[in-house]
Amino acid sequence: MSGRSRVGVILSGASTRVAPCQLLKEAENKIREGMFLLIETKSGARREILARVSNIISFNEFYEIGDIWSEARRVGQKIPESIARRYVICELEILGYLPDISEVTIPPSPGDDVFLLSESKEFFSAVKKQGFSIDFGTIYGYGRTPIPLTIEALPMHVAVLGVTGSGKSYTTGYLLEKLSSIDANGYKVSVPGFIIDANGDYLDYYFAFHKNEFDTSYNWIYRFVFPHSHAVINDSNTTSIKIDLNLFNFRELAELIMDYYKTLTGSELAVSLLEELFRSVYNKGYENLNYIFKDDEMFESVVLGTLDEFKQSYHHQTISAAKRAVKIFRVDLEKTGVLIARSDESTINFELIDKVTEDHELAILDFSVDGATGVSLKMKQLIVAYLTILLYKRFVDYKMGRRPTKDGYNDARYAIFVIEEAQYYCPNLANYPVGSSVAREYLSLIATQGRKFGLSLILVTQRPIFVDPIVMSMINTYFIHRISPEDLHYVKRVTGGLPESLARRLTSLETGVLVINGQMLPVQFPLLVKVPKRKVPPTVGKTLVSKYLGRRYI
Numbered sequence: 001m002s003g004r005s006r007v008g009v010i011l012s013g014a015s016t017r018v019a020p021c022q023l024l025k026e027a028e029n030k031i032r033e034g035m036f037l038l039i040e041t042k043s044g045a046r047r048e049i050l051a052r053v054s055n056i057i058s059f060n061e062f063y064e065i066g067d068i069w070s071e072a073r074r075v076g077q078k079i080p081e082s083i084a085r086r087y088v089i090c091e092l093e094i095l096g097y098l099p100d101i102s103e104v105t106i107p108p109s110p111g112d113d114v115f116l117l118s119e120s121k122e123f124f125s126a127v128k129k130q131g132f133s134i135d136f137g138t139i140y141g142y143g144r145t146p147i148p149l150t151i152e153a154l155p156m157h158v159a160v161l162g163v164t165g166s167g168k169s170y171t172t173g174y175l176l177e178k179l180s181s182i183d184a185n186g187y188k189v190s191v192p193g194f195i196i197d198a199n200g201d202y203l204d205y206y207f208a209f210h211k212n213e214f215d216t217s218y219n220w221i222y223r224f225v226f227p228h229s230h231a232v233i234n235d236s237n238t239t240s241i242k243i244d245l246n247l248f249n250f251r252e253l254a255e256l257i258m259d260y261y262k263t264l265t266g267s268e269l270a271v272s273l274l275e276e277l278f279r280s281v282y283n284k285g286y287e288n289l290n291y292i293f294k295d296d297e298m299f300e301s302v303v304l305g306t307l308d309e310f311k312q313s314y315h316h317q318t319i320s321a322a323k324r325a326v327k328i329f330r331v332d333l334e335k336t337g338v339l340i341a342r343s344d345e346s347t348i349n350f351e352l353i354d355k356v357t358e359d360h361e362l363a364i365l366d367f368s369v370d371g372a373t374g375v376s377l378k379m380k381q382l383i384v385a386y387l388t389i390l391l392y393k394r395f396v397d398y399k400m401g402r403r404p405t406k407d408g409y410n411d412a413r414y415a416i417f418v419i420e421e422a423q424y425y426c427p428n429l430a431n432y433p434v435g436s437s438v439a440r441e442y443l444s445l446i447a448t449q450g451r452k453f454g455l456s457l458i459l460v461t462q463r464p465i466f467v468d469p470i471v472m473s474m475i476n477t478y479f480i481h482r483i484s485p486e487d488l489h490y491v492k493r494v495t496g497g498l499p500e501s502l503a504r505r506l507t508s509l510e511t512g513v514l515v516i517n518g519q520m521l522p523v524q525f526p527l528l529v530k531v532p533k534r535k536v537p538p539t540v541g542k543t544l545v546s547k548y549l550g551r552r553y554i
Helices: 070-074 151-156 166-177 203-210 230-233 252-261 267-283 289-294 296-308 316-336 350-359 377-399 438-453 471-472 485-493 545-553
Strands: 006-010 020-024 036-040 048-060 086-097 113-117 133-139 142-149 158-161 180-186 188-190 193-197 221-225 362-367 413-419 456-460 476-481 515-519 528-529
Touching: 006 036, 006 203, 006 485, 020 036, 036 086, 113 188, 133 166, 133 267, 142 151, 142 528, 151 267, 151 438, 151 456, 166 203, 166 377, 166 413, 188 362, 193 377, 203 221, 203 362, 203 438, 221 230, 252 316, 252 438, 289 296, 289 316, 296 316, 296 515, 316 377, 350 362, 350 377, 377 413, 377 438, 377 456, 438 471, 456 471, 471 485, 515 545
Parallel strands: 158 456, 158 476, 193 362, 193 413, 221 362, 413 456
Antiparallel strands: 006 020, 006 113, 020 086, 036 048, 036 113, 048 086, 133 142, 133 528, 180 188, 476 515, 515 528
């Protein structure tokens, strides 16, 4: 241990999980909660144990409750504290044997020396890495120690949690930068992706890319906006969202319509009726559902007219509910401008998914005020449901080898699906009764089977307790920023438990500092992480109140 700074000694009562340590006098003001220390074991095979400071307790025998100095303190007399027994105890969380951070099987012994872990210490030098990895930030307090995250764990899904202003979107952008430029045996590659951008937080990457100011391996970055939005006028490179109803089977379309309508009674009967309706229409030779919904006369005669033919099979209330549902669905699609007459006019389709995944591109659906001007949350939920269904179906095809690539291989593909404000699209209906149940159901399928198909959810939310518990239970890596006290118990539960030293800090973490826990880490314990500067600085969310108020004096 020559060259290392000895800071303490192990006391009696150590186990393979925790150990008490008394600090040396010169170390008492240097050790902080969360720091990493090294224990050198003396008994048996001499090994080094990595430990983390979970708690610090300072003792002074002249300042005990009810001691002989109580009256002196009460009347303000000076106490001869220089002759009192004083010491500082650290509670250490045992993490593992170095260098491989393997499980500790024999507890430290009383008298074992404790050393300061220097910044140059290689935390992860002996950790086996599976496949490629990305260096993500640094361990908080150890600025030269990058954290290698394995991308093999991406299909097991990620959640980025934190209240407004805690840095969660910044962190998601930083993660995106890392996934867009992965070192693969000397070459730079990217993980393709789709982003539901609720507030325009990721448009900086779109604009930087098209100005050649974003060093990335993405071959292209798309921005999709609603047809009547401000962005269509202000940005000529944007693409309008146009959906294709022909991509659904009859059942899927029926469920989508009834979920959008959200009738409270007889919904299953109405879904069955609509399923029969679309099958009947198809059998009559009307194969293009887009045109039938787009054209006024066709909609009246073919859709509404055919519904009347089911009067002998369905109650008139069910038929009336189905009619109202398809009318509202059609009117809102027309009003928003996403409805088309021909399939080749669509922009969000299987061809887009094929191109993004094969050419390693990024597609951003801009749901901000600029990209979704005047668009209701309900319509945004519909578009997310539409895209989610397409992604699920296509990634099943990839896995089954039904969509060969340009070079002839039938290998499965991989992509990330980032959803900002995830509570709107896969809500916990018991706590947050909004959102599309179709999107929620398909997101649940992706969450439970994503590892098989290669589609990785990255859910970003400020209120994790409002997100569907089935989806949250399938998340295997958590990036946790400052969270609301109301969410603390829930987050501790879904993450499988956090060390108390980290859990109690979750409601007060400074902006840009987070806890990472889960499968992407190369170690089996959570880390407190500092996120460094991004390549592309964020512009959304910046305030200029002082500049505004100072204008009158310029």
